Amino acid sequence: MKSGDKVSYKGKIYIVIHIYESGYLEIKQFNxxxxxxxxxxxxxxxxxxxxxxxxVYRRKN
Numbered sequence: 791m792k793s794g795d796k797v798s799y800k801g802k803i804y805i806v807i808h809i810y811e812s813g814y815l816e817i818k819q820f821n822x823x824x825x826x827x828x829x830x831x832x833x834x835x836x837x838x839x840x841x842x843x844x845x846v847y848r849r850k851n
Contacts, residue, residue, distance in 0.1 A: 791815075796834040799826055803834060 791797075795806045797817060804817035804824065815831065817824050 791828070791833060797831040798834050799824065799831045804831075 808816040
């Protein structure tokens, strides 16, 4: 996992913005930033052609 990867947290799609050596990640969705443990997230396998906005919209519907 690296910065820029898409992840799922509590059923929503976020982008990884920073990874700490302690096992925590900063993840972002729009203007909301969360600090979570690596064990709380799941990496998303999505085509690069999809934008984060369209992924979030599809997950809500």
